[in-house]
Amino acid sequence: SSINYVFVFYRAMIIFAKKHFSNKHARTFSFLINLAIYFRAGLAILNRFLKKSALPVFDFAAVLLTLYGMTYLWGKETNPFPKEVLRIDLPIYAFLWCVNVYLAGGYDKPIKIFNLLKGIVTGTALILILYALLPKDLQFSRLFILLGTLGVAGYYVISRVLLHLTLKGKFDLGGIRKKTFAIIGTPEEH
Secondary structure, eight states: OOHHHHHHHHHHHHHHHHHHSOHHHHHHHHHHHHHHHHHHHHHHHHHHHHHHHHHHHHHHHHHHHHHHHHHHHHHHHSOOOOHHIIIIIHHHHHHHHHHHHHHTTTTSSSBOHHHHHHHHHHHHHHHHHHHHHSOGGGOOOHHHHHHHHHHHHHHHHHHHHHHHHHOTTTOOBSSOOOOOOOOOOOGGGO
């Protein structure tokens, strides 16, 4: 429920207590109600935060796992990645992609694949700019960043399609739904 609703509801209880209880009991009751108001408001804020942050946190973990999986496959074919890249660079890459998807509206409802891809492309551009500024001994592979872009885009698109198919009410793709309506009237009102 909304935080405003919680405040309005409990404030009404305080007015009721002041009206129907003696002054001494009304103060005690008002104190307890105020305590309940702030406790409930805190729970409402925490609940909203957890609901809003669950998908981005999951996405960050999935993007990071995707990148680690790609480094594992990459290491089989060519030289393995340096430990600094695995420990520092890949989490930064995943963070930048997720933040840019968020800023591009990738978490807005209804889900728009274009916004997801716009965020990924912007994140890739930012990663490549930062990569170019690194010293040569810390630069590993631009090709990996570009392949990572494809992997991250694949993850986002597939995950959103799966969310759409499994949780249709919460994760609609595209946004325009068919609306059902009926016109009721008499023949004279035609």
